[in-house]
Amino acid sequence: MDRYARWNALLELLTESGRVSVEDxxxxxxxxxxxxRRDFDQLGQQQMITRTRGGAVANGVSYDLPLRYKTAKHSAEKQRIGAAAAALVEPGMVVGLNGGTTTTEVARALAMRPDLNSGADGAQLTVVTNALNIANELLVRSRMKIVVAGGVVRPQSFELVGPLGSALLREVTLDVALLGVNAIDVTLGAAAHHEGEASMNALMVARARRVVIIADSSKLGGHAFARICPIDRVDTLVTDSGASPEAIESFQAVGVRVINA
Structure with a gap:
């Protein structure tokens, strides 16, 4: 287990129990x-946890982990989801992508498709994103047209939020918005932990002809602080094979197409 995977596991333990000892x-x-002990000291220095005698306790912000700590979680599932979501994209489209580990896998899958990079006969893909890491992934791997919404960077997700980016998003039209979320529920809709990210994502939804939510099975039926959109605005949900039949049926019952990667 590498350092980031170990830190991610420790933060999950603290989220579940509130405190944990070094021995445990x-x-x-x-x-x-x-x-x-070294891990606790380093996480404490980054204000991710509070160090105690013989252990550590969770900070209130531990639910919203920085992106670099999330990469090891459900990685295989996210790669499959990314490939399945990328398969929904056609040459010449204008695609919206927000930030997150799963949408990063979507970006990588898009970059691997030569039909989206030809630039001939209007086939070149245009990607509108508010995530710096995704813009970088596509710039170094492809020849797509990349449009980056402005704003203030959130270090946790590398996403740009705020009125500068909102102004740009109000002026574009998207064929499809491919959105990673922190939670999606048939009653509560799609949501994010941070209100600034949710606001930017909601603008993408408003400007998109079609909305595809990209979420591994751990996000289904969950809830988060700020709503992105109601469930009736979601056309397709791309998730993994770990999703229960009951969860899938509940989304299908309200008209959402479900793709199991």
């Missing part, structure tokens, strides 16, 4: 207590 964490992760 070392036993559960099968590493030495010295390693756990």
């Amino acid at each position: 964490a070392a036993e559960r992760l099968n590493v030495s207590q010295a390693t756990i």
Whole structure:
């Protein structure tokens, strides 16, 4: 287990229990207590946790982990979801992409498709994004037209939020918005932990002809602080094979097409 995967596991333990001792964490992760102490010290320095005598307690912001700590979580599922979502894109489209680990996999899958990079006969793809890391992924891997919404960078997600980006998004039209979310529920709709991200995502929804929500099965039926859109605005949900039949049926019952990657 590499350092970021270990830190992610420790933060999840703290989210579940509120506090954890060095001894318990070392036993559960099968590493030495010295390693756990170093991990706790480094996470404490980054204000992700509060160090205590013999252990650590969770900070209130631990639910919204920085993107670099999320990459190890459900990685195989996210790659499959990314490929399935990218398959919905056709040459010449204008596509909206927000930030997150799953949409990063979508961007990588899009960049691998030569039919979206030809630039001939209007086939070149246009991607509108408010995420710096996704813009970088596409710039170094493809020849697509990349439009980046402005704003203030959130270090947790590399997303740009605020009125500068909102002004741009109000002036564009998207064929499809491919949106990663923190939670999606048939009653509550799609949501994000941060209100600034939710606001930018809601603008993409408003400017899109079609909305595709991209979420691994752990996000289904969950809730988050700020709503992005109601469920009746969602055309398609792309998730993984871990989604329960009951969850899938509940989304299909309200008219959402479900794709299992």
